[in-house]
Amino acid sequence: MCPINKKNNRMKPLKIVVLAKQVPDTRNVGPDAMKPDGTVNRGILPTIFNPDDLHALEFALQIKDKIEGTQVIVLTMGPKRAADIVREGYYRGADYGLMVSDRRFGGADTLATSYTLAMTIKKIGDVDMVLAGVQAIDGDTAQTGPQTAEKINFPQVTYVEELIDLGNNEITVKRRLDKGIEIVKAPIPVLMTVNGTFDKCRSRNAKKLLKYKYARTDTELAREEDFIKELVEQRSYLHIPEWNVEDIEAELSKIGLAGSPTKVNKVESIVMKASEAKILSDSQEDIDLMVGELISSHVIG
Amino acid sequence: MDGNVFVFCETDNGKVVDISLELLSSGRKLAGKLNCKLEAIVLGNDISDIEKQISKYGVDTIHIADDSRLDPYLTLVYSKIVSYVLDKDQPQIVLFGASSIGRDLAPRVASTLQCGLTADCTRLEIGDHLERKTKVEYKDLLLAIRPAFGGSIMATIVNWDMPPQMATVREGVMKKEVFDKNYKSEIINIDLSDLISDEDFVIEVLERHMEESKVNLKEAPIIVAGGYGVGSKENFDLLYEFADMLGADVGGSRAAIDAGFLENERQIGQTGVTVRPKLYIACGISGAIQHTAGMDESAMIVSINKDKNAPINKIADYVIVGDLNEVLPKMIKSFHKQAQ
Known part of the structure; x- marks a missing residue:
């Protein structure tokens, strides 16, 4: 395998869109995050940059390091407060950020979400590469990436763990599969989903943090103090665009709840903590009892 | 809903893989409840003995494409063929394994067909759904049941208006069982000639081999951990086997690492990593504070120990x-006995 080329100015700069989602931090849902009725208290969970998407951002920045002039655009779809994701992208090295936000997108499953993202990517125009995390921790479906790829008619490479080589109009990466790895060469344009085993995202850059601290969407600006309003007016790069249904020319029947084939029939919460230790013998009956309880409380199986 | 139950069968070196056989058994039960047929789609190279492999699971129809271009798996090629068969035959339910292939293929196919897809199910049932807004009751839907929200809830997902109802299912949660060893299947050969073209082969697989994944205990939902009490490196094989079955990772106490039973990166505790899995199964771990400091926030702890008074038993x-x-x-x- 050839080593990655040093910065190569002859290569065509790429326009890369990174799909990033703001998610509740479900990784440490402890008993304190449960309401008395046993449901999850989403309100007290902090929101974070979806972990896999940070790896996708790192992937994009590594490509930008190799090909001068490459643009990295962080795209997030979500409620108004998801603008945090765009700012976080700026702090770490993204060139542009964009929000897609509209109440009418609410209730979307992965099919409706991928349609919305695909329409946005088409609207951005001339995109060479779309990178996203393999999955978001609030759903763990790993579906939005491949479904977006289908809708923009890009080939897809999932579970990317390492950038191996970058050439003119082609890219070679290592994929992490259930039982091994695969090295694939893909043409550009392409959509890739990036695994949690990809290099960790670089930290925030102090200069960029200062530069983009006051980046705001119009919705946010409306509630800000005057000096921030003036600042954003003077420095257009602080203005985070916020696109709605009309901006991306989406069909209402394909977005939000209406565009989502999958619906929730029932939700059961999982009991987080058994009260007291059960002491069991090593007999098959005792073990069956325990395994049965673990299965019925959905801890395993 | 009309239509049959379809299962996408993954092959590896000409053999249908376990998860697909589990799905055939599960699909057989669903087809029985719905009083419809079970059909399989099998793509691969050198799979002419396919009837011998899968008919006995109660498969009524096998759609097969046996072609050297179908190995290795390529997303665009497979999704084109699978979408074509599903679009032509209009099944009511389609199942895929939640493997690296199934989770790559199913969403692409679902997007092509504009249908619903539920990921990583652990249970499948047939049932009714009352739509609250319209008061319409939909009969005999696929109830796709899956953990969500970091495993803290179980969600039952339905799709009544954009067929087929598709789901990916985790490996090891359905039981693989022979339905009738003399069962006969009808074979339908899929004609690839007008279906796939050069542009479906734009992605090139340069290399593929087995390679252990980097250990990432912090994000493991289930951990099987062993201590000095496991006794030997060989005895850890049993822990690995058990962990594989549960989709868990293996870790250990410092004593087990120092004894050379496990690699350093698997050490849990004060000088290793701190973990908070949904389930922690401690095998032969006494539970010194240096160890428990790294795992006592696990949501559920099972301790297997010869000593009834081992400190770990307290937590x-x-x-x-x-x-x-x-x-x-x-x-x-x-x-195995109790999983569905």
Whole structure:
């Protein structure tokens, strides 16, 4: 395998869109995050940059390091407060950020979400590469990436763990599969989903943090103090665009709840903590009892 | 809903893989409840003995494409063929394994067909759904049941208006069982000639081989951990087998690492990593504070120990007093017996 080329100015700069989602931090849902009725208290969970998407951002920045002039655009779809994701992208090295936000997108499953993202990517125009995390921790479906790829008619490479080589109009990466790895060469344009085993995202850059601290969407600006309003007016790069249904020319029947084939029939919460230790013998009956309880409380199986 | 139950069968070196056989068994039961047929789609190279492999699981129809271009798996090629068959035959339910292939293929196909897809199901049932807004009751839907929200809830997902109802299913949660060893399937050969073209082969697989994944205990939902009490490196094989079955990772106490039973990166505790899995199964771990500091926030703890008074038992939810070399095989057996 050839080593990655040093910065190569002859290569065509790429326009890369990174799909990033703001998610509740479900990784440490402890008993304190449960309401008395046993449901999850989403309100007290902090929101974070979806972990896999940070790896996708790192992937994009590594490509930008190799090909001068490459643009990295962080795209997030979500409620108004998801603008945090765009700012976080700026702090770490993204060139542009964009929000897609509209109440009418609410209730979307992965099919409706991928349609919305695909329409946005088409609207951005001339995109060479779309990178996203393999999955978001609030759903763990790993579906939005491949479904977006289908809708923009890009080939897809999932579970990317390492950038191996970058050439003119082609890219070679290592994929992490259930039982091994695969090295694939893909043409550009392409959509890739990036695994949690990809290099960790670089930290925030102090200069960029200062530069983009006051980046705001119009919705946010409306509630800000005057000096921030003036600042954003003077420095257009602080203005985070916020696109709605009309901006991306989406069909209402394909977005939000209406565009989502999958619906929730029932939700059961999982009991987080058994009260007291059960002491069991090593007999098959005792073990069956325990395994049965673990299965019925959905801890395993 | 009309239509049959379809299962996408993954092949590896000409053999249909376990998860697909589990799905055929599960699909057989669903087809039985719905009083419809079970059909399989099998793509691969050198799979002419396919009837011998899968008919016995109660498959009525096998759609097969046996072609050297179908190995290795390529997303665009497979999704084109699978979408074509599903679009032509209009099934009511389609199942895929939640493997690296299934989770790559199913969403692409679902997007092509504009239908619903539920990921990573652990249970499948047939049932009714009352739509609250319209008061319409939909009969005999696929109830796709899956953990969500970091495993803290179980969600039942339905799709009544954009067929087919598709789901990916985790490996090891359905039981693989022969339905009738003399069962006969009808074979339908898929004609690839007008279906796939050069542009579906734009992605090139340069290399593929087995390689252990980097250990990432912090994000493991289930951890099977062993201590000095496991006794030897060889005895850890049993822990790995058990962990594989549960989709868990293997870790250990400092004593086990120092004894050379496990790699350093698997050490849990004060000088290793701190973990908070949904389930922590401690095997032959006494529970020194240096170890428990790294795992006592696990949501559920099972301790398997010969010593009833081992300190770890104080923070455990279940304590099994016994030899892990006897207990683990019994747990494996019990899991196979009780999993759906």
